[in-house]
Amino acid sequence: MIILTHLLNKSFLGLFLFSSLAAADVSVCSKEFDVLIRDKGDKYSFVSKSLEGLYCGNKFEGKSFKIVKGTSDEAIEFNNEDKKLVRKAANVYYHLTLARNYWINNIKSDFVPNLPQVVVRLDITNAFSDVRHFKNEELEKNYNNAWSIPEGHEPDFLNNPKKWTKEIWFSPMKQLSTRDLVTSQGSNPIHESLVLVKDPLVGSLGNSLIYTGLRLTVTPAINQGPLLQTAVTNLGMLAILYGSIEITKHMDKFFVDKYYYIDTAMVPEIIYHEFAHIAMSDHLKTVHSVPVIEGMADYFASVIANRRKMYDQLKGFSTNRFKDTESKLLYSPFLEGAWNATSDFTLSLLWKGRIEFDVINENRIKKGQAPVADYDQLVFKAHLGLDETSDIANGLTKALVDSCKESCQSVRAGVNTLQYVFEEKGLN
DSSP states (O other): OHHHHHHHHHHHHHHHHHHHHHHHHHOEEEEEEEEEEEOSTTOEEEEEEEEEEEESSSBSBBSSEEEEETTOOSBOBTTOSOHHHHHHHHHHHHHHHHHHHHHHHTSOOSSGGGOOOEEEEESOOOOEETTTEEOOTTTOOOOSOEEEEOOEEOOTTSSSOOEEOOEEEEOOOOOEEHHHHOOOOSOSHHHHHHHHHHHHHHHHHHHHHHHHHHHHHHSOGGGOHHHHHHHHHHHHHHHHHHHHHHHHTTOGGGGSOSEEOBOGGGOHHHHHHHHHHHHTTTTSOTTOOOHHHHHHHHHHHHHHHTOSEETOOBTTTBOOOOEETTOOOOOOGGGGSGGGTTOSHHHHHHHHHHHHHHHHHHHHHHTTOOOSOOHHHHHHHHGGGOOTTOOIIIIIHHHHHHHHHHHOSSHHHHHHHHHHHHHHTTOO
């Protein structure tokens, strides 16, 4: 009995020590750091904020996020001698936590709270490999970018194949010559303005030419001079219009800064965008950069950031061109291509829906009626009907309508509002 009691006492002591260590491992603390907070335009300030959910200690790691450098598996320490790296780590941790809280508290996602720890890699220049995790950086180096990486593992035939969970990568900033990078797509303001006025002008001039042609058929030859002059003038205006559109299409490089760079880990909207990819990765694969997937992530990033001009330049951190939530760009099949994943059309389509649902919801509330729908929830539920093959004209519009049919208080009012939005954005 004495020996047994002694063993039991030792076991109890061991259990107590193990429990204490386990409790210490999962205990969390907060830590104050300066993080970048955007103001209007390209203005910003560094504000002291509390980083919540950190494991107690001296590293940027908690249950939800672990911030590392490059291909390392070790969390960055608070006292790392690279102060810029520490600033980046604090910034991404704070804004990722902000984004995660939005998806849990506002969107009510069941998926996000159960995500395993997301590893966040700063200053990583490697490209992603779905079989090796990291590609050899000597073959390809990346700068000025950010990615969301799916979970995966090395081939099973390897001894102890390595596994990894979902990750977010932020490559380092590098100053590059803009003139060497820009491939003109007509994104400059002169070209876009000409495109906007093209249809009404062409319609007006075309009708004038038709009318002039009809008059020529019934007007005596001696009186046809002024009519022919009008026809020539209209044809000349059409030629100038189409010529100007074609010329200005290739002028993008004259409307950008001399150098391009972006420190993605310091731009809050980019951080929100990348986490949106993670939050919707139950249905939308993170490795497919297509207009629908990028536009959905843009939309939720815009809601969190509460900004019209997304990803706009930040002095010293970014010369990036912004995406406009209220862009007047109309639909074209050209926008479906993967090369147009960076377009702001999908973002502006979804944002137009938000504006119109705000109007109809407010009107119904004034009448004592329930809102048609929580539009952010409607968009969120739409992602359940999308995948990496979905297009805008058929896939996204159908998913939005189906989501409304499932959750709108008044399906007729909701679907009618969506149809109005589609028509306003050129999706007839």
